[in-house]
Amino acid sequence: MKHIIQQVFLNILENPVFDLSFIEKYFSKDYIQFVDHHQLNYEEFILHIKKLKEKVAEQKIAILNYAENxxxxFTHHLAKSVLKDGSIVLHKVLAEFTIEDKKIVKCDELTLLLEGDFSSRNLGSEI
Structure with missing residues (x-):
C-alpha cells in the first residue's frame, strides 16, 4: 500500500499540473477526507487539488515513516511547498489512509505548519 500512497504523492501532489485522471485512478468516488477540522468529499477534494495548483508552484513530499495494518x-510526512509568490511553506503531516479495491476511500489527516507564513496553515484543506 505504500506504493499507492507514493504514487498519489508523485502524480497528484508533486505534479505541477492538475490531472483528474490520477484522482480517478487512486480515489474512490465515495472518498471522504477529514483534515484539520474540515471534511471534504470527493468533489470537494478535487476542488482542493485545483486550489493547490493555483497557489503552489512546486511541492515535494518526503515520507519520514509509515505503518500498515x-x-x-499511516504516514508521517513532510510537505514542502514553494508558492507561486516565491515563499516557502513546510507542513508536518500525519495521515491515515483507508484503501479498498486499490482506491483510497478515506483519509484522516492532521497538518502542522512548521515554516512559512501563518496564512498558509490551512493549505492542506483549502478549497
Missing amino acids: GNVI
Whole structure:
C-alpha cells in the first residue's frame, strides 16, 4: 500500500499540473477526507487539488515513516511547498489512509505548519 500512497504523492501532489485522471485512478468516488477540522468529499477534494495548483508552484513530499495494518496505511510526512509568490511553506503531516479495491476511500489527516507564513496553515484543506 505504500506504493499507492507514493504514487498519489508523485502524480497528484508533486505534479505541477492538475490531472483528474490520477484522482480517478487512486480515489474512490465515495472518498471522504477529514483534515484539520474540515471534511471534504470527493468533489470537494478535487476542488482542493485545483486550489493547490493555483497557489503552489512546486511541492515535494518526503515520507519520514509509515505503518500498515490491513487495508490502512499511516504516514508521517513532510510537505514542502514553494508558492507561486516565491515563499516557502513546510507542513508536518500525519495521515491515515483507508484503501479498498486499490482506491483510497478515506483519509484522516492532521497538518502542522512548521515554516512559512501563518496564512498558509490551512493549505492542506483549502478549497
